[in-house]
Amino acid sequence: MTRVVVVGDLMTDTVARAAYPLAKGSDTPAAVTTHGGGSGANVAAWLAVEGIDVAFVGRRGSDIAGRNRDMELMGYGVDARLVMDGERPTGTCVVMVTHKGDRTMLSDPGANGALLPEDIERCKDLFTQGTHLHLSGYALINEGSRKAAIHTLDLARKAQMSVSVDGGSSSPLKRMGAEPFLEWTQGARLLVVNAKEAEILTGRDNPEQAAKVLTAWYPQVVITTGEDGALWYTNGRPEPVTVGAEPIDKIIDGTGAGDAFVAGFLPPWLDGKQPADALTAGCRLGAQAMKHLGARPTLDVVDNQIN
Numbered sequence: 001m002t003r004v005v006v007v008g009d010l011m012t013d014t015v016a017r018a019a020y021p022l023a024k025g026s027d028t029p030a031a032v033t034t035h036g037g038g039s040g041a042n043v044a045a046w047l048a049v050e051g052i053d054v055a056f057v058g059r060r061g062s063d064i065a066g067r068n069r070d071m072e073l074m075g076y077g078v079d080a081r082l083v084m085d086g087e088r089p090t091g092t093c094v095v096m097v098t099h100k101g102d103r104t105m106l107s108d109p110g111a112n113g114a115l116l117p118e119d120i121e122r123c124k125d126l127f128t129q130g131t132h133l134h135l136s137g138y139a140l141i142n143e144g145s146r147k148a149a150i151h152t153l154d155l156a157r158k159a160q161m162s163v164s165v166d167g168g169s170s171s172p173l174k175r176m177g178a179e180p181f182l183e184w185t186q187g188a189r190l191l192v193v194n195a196k197e198a199e200i201l202t203g204r205d206n207p208e209q210a211a212k213v214l215t216a217w218y219p220q221v222v223i224t225t226g227e228d229g230a231l232w233y234t235n236g237r238p239e240p241v242t243v244g245a246e247p248i249d250k251i252i253d254g255t256g257a258g259d260a261f262v263a264g265f266l267p268p269w270l271d272g273k274q275p276a277d278a279l280t281a282g283c284r285l286g287a288q289a290m291k292h293l294g295a296r297p298t299l300d301v302v303d304n305q306i307n
Contacts, residue, residue, distance in 0.1 A: 008040020008136025035294030040136035046263030101251035113144030137168025167197035243279035246287035256295025261286035
């Protein structure tokens with residue numbers, strides 16, 4: 001199996017899941033829990049649980065939260081290459097989940113915003129031909145880590161690695177603008193975005209049309225479409241390949257579902273399997289992520305993999 005190097009964000013997620021509709025200006029009963037998070041770190045954790053040889057490069061604070069996140073990644077089986085920041089805390093995200101499963105996030109990038117090109121250079125041994133790079137879009141969206149993200153892409157190209165990139169999140173992507181993102185990531189072999197991110201990058205609210213536009217920059221494009229599943233498109237095909245989402249009786253928490261999808265899609269895609277098979281694997285893992293609180297695999301899933 002192809003080794004995967006993930007570069008991106010590491011966070012501590014504080015998830016508050018409301019039991020009832022939010023009472024604005026008052027109290028709403030909620031289950032409040034703390035989990036490891038960060039889009040890039042999530043992808044790495046799910047890949048490790050899927051049995052993939054994976055390394056994660058990122059930055060954490062020198063606080064207890066950073067130590068815990070570091071140990072968690074190693075517990076999943078990730079080769080965690082985390083630079084310790086003595087000034088900034090580990091990134092934190094407050095995730096508010098409604099009683100229907102919808103989520104809103106308030107993010108403080110913390111140490112993620114200080115990821116430097118030098119940090120990537122320290123892990124240069126990971127950048128070898130035959131290895132795949134997945135870059136979290138958050139690393140580009142965050143101005144503080146942008147130079148490191150661009151340097152990461154440069155190193156991967158020089159090493160002739162295959163590269164995939166995700167869109168991060170729609171709101172900060174919109175604030176940054178489509179043109180810079182497309183310019184910085186042009187040359188990546190695969191782009192994975194959701195429908196909202198695809199619309200921001202292309203101005204097309206139809207995912208199939210957006211996918212066709214995006215192939216001007218990327219040889220292959222995957223767009224997740226929520227309850228409709230996901231689609232894959234490459235130039236030269238009359239129509240995209242589409243796969244429906246796995247049915248879920250009840251969504252507990254959608255946090256990290258997109259990251260799990262990426263981790264499910266990449267291994268079969270890298271192994272040269274049919275796009276429909278890779279999409280199905282992505283939808284399966286994405287559905288699994290929505291069945292529990294938090295963005296990472298649960299401990300019992302990890303235990304089952306080990307046993």
